Amino acid sequence: MSDQNKQKMQNLQSPKGMHDILPQEQAWWDKVRKELQYIADHYHFSRIETTLMERAEVFEKTLGETTDVVEKQMFVYKSRSGDRLALRPEATASIVRSYLQHGLAHLGQPLKLFYLGPMFRKEQPQAGRFRQFHQMGFEIIGGDDEPVYDAQIILAMVRLLERLKVKQITVRVNSIGCRICRPNYRKKLIEYYKNPNFKLCKDCRRRLRENPLRLLDCKNPTCQEYKPAAPISLDSLCVYCNKHLKDTLEFLDELKIPYQVDHQLVRGLDYYSRTVFEIFTEATAADGTKFDFALGGGGRYDYLIEMFGGRPAGAVGGALGVERVLEVMKALKSGSAPKEKATVFFIHIGDTAKKKSLALIESLREAGIPMQESLGKDSLGAQLRAANKEGSRLALIFGQKEAFEDAIIIRDLDNSVQETIPLKKVVTEVKKRLK
Ligand code: HAM
Numbered sequence: 001m002s003d004q005n006k007q008k009m010q011n012l013q014s015p016k017g018m019h020d021i022l023p024q025e026q027a028w029w030d031k032v033r034k035e036l037q038y039i040a041d042h043y044h045f046s047r048i049e050t051t052l053m054e055r056a057e058v059f060e061k062t063l064g065e066t067t068d069v070v071e072k073q074m075f076v077y078k079s080r081s082g083d084r085l086a087l088r089p090e091a092t093a094s095i096v097r098s099y100l101q102h103g104l105a106h107l108g109q110p111l112k113l114f115y116l117g118p119m120f121r122k123e124q125p126q127a128g129r130f131r132q133f134h135q136m137g138f139e140i141i142g143g144d145d146e147p148v149y150d151a152q153i154i155l156a157m158v159r160l161l162e163r164l165k166v167k168q169i170t171v172r173v174n175s176i177g178c179r180i181c182r183p184n185y186r187k188k189l190i191e192y193y194k195n196p197n198f199k200l201c202k203d204c205r206r207r208l209r210e211n212p213l214r215l216l217d218c219k220n221p222t223c224q225e226y227k228p229a230a231p232i233s234l235d236s237l238c239v240y241c242n243k244h245l246k247d248t249l250e251f252l253d254e255l256k257i258p259y260q261v262d263h264q265l266v267r268g269l270d271y272y273s274r275t276v277f278e279i280f281t282e283a284t285a286a287d288g289t290k291f292d293f294a295l296g297g298g299g300r301y302d303y304l305i306e307m308f309g310g311r312p313a314g315a316v317g318g319a320l321g322v323e324r325v326l327e328v329m330k331a332l333k334s335g336s337a338p339k340e341k342a343t344v345f346f347i348h349i350g351d352t353a354k355k356k357s358l359a360l361i362e363s364l365r366e367a368g369i370p371m372q373e374s375l376g377k378d379s380l381g382a383q384l385r386a387a388n389k390e391g392s393r394l395a396l397i398f399g400q401k402e403a404f405e406d407a408i409i410i411r412d413l414d415n416s417v418q419e420t421i422p423l424k425k426v427v428t429e430v431k432k433r434l435k
Contacts, residue, residue, distance in 0.1 A: 215230070
């Protein structure tokens, strides 16, 4: 290949870490969308769609200036008028911005919202980690800080995964305290990590000054060695946060949702208070693969509305990574690709038949029959090949003779058995055979 053509081919690649979702993938995505809608209807969440871009400070102020997402992973652009716009790295901050902008606090509270859409983070692409990925999430905003809402969010996410046939789900839960008790925990972490014998990475030396909770989140192997002996949040919680955690766990017990309390779970975003959680699967794929990534995460964010200048109000939510969930579904063989609807392929022969075809196909579609056709092709062989390629179950063959006699040939494409039937019976005959 010439250098020029190589260059042209390179220009044809989608951007690093960003992927198209091709037609053959769509059946999987449809399954996810369908089950998400089912769960949302069942637990009364309404859909919200926010803009893909936000003013960068929407995320900077709320996710935290020293979090990896803000510091290293945001795609930020300067518009001609000087606005700094960011492709959204997550949806929660955008939803709270929208909640306040549109006065949604005047609707019945708490407001239960759900979404599915693309998010963008400039990460090093690897298994389960992309630059453009999708999240589906649930948020309960504007209520009080009742632990029942924390449990409801976890419930909706777990039930959704169950419906998608993800097995051996487990939830790791922790409480990182509130404004009153978290400073104590920070102090204890600083004291512990100040140990002069510790060889902290450059990022962690900075985290120690600016955001000590992030120390527990560091992926550097040396820093991770110090984590097991680090102080745990439970020992610093105030009575209210302690009770909040206990009550949340009791709801999960009642619901028989499997969880582990992980007192060093802190999450990668700063807006959380009290409950934080992550969802994993302990299942093993047929080829022995274990999944070492979180399928989802979330928590309570009671101070986020205030950070935007709104009146203080409780809020809790969580989101699942769609690509990760799909990877698990496929690896666990939660069925092969979900079955596509059995289709009926319309084949025409000759001009008179062709003229009547479009209207005839329309009437079949209106009767609820999933139709496909290839009206651009005229030869019988080419149309039959197209029908086989689509994996259609039945062909309806409409030729000159049939057009004059108001009849049509119905052919089973699995065994090639066919019969001619009156046109007026076609809907009943097709429906009978598709059952
Ligand atoms: P998060 O933990 O940053 O939380 O992301 C939630 C999920 O999105 C992760 O568990 C993972 O499955 C998926 N995810 C994150 N980054 C990537 C990536 N680069 N590639 C593929 N999948 C990824 C949040 O974003 C919060 N907004 C969740 C939340 C909602 N908290 C309260 N409400």
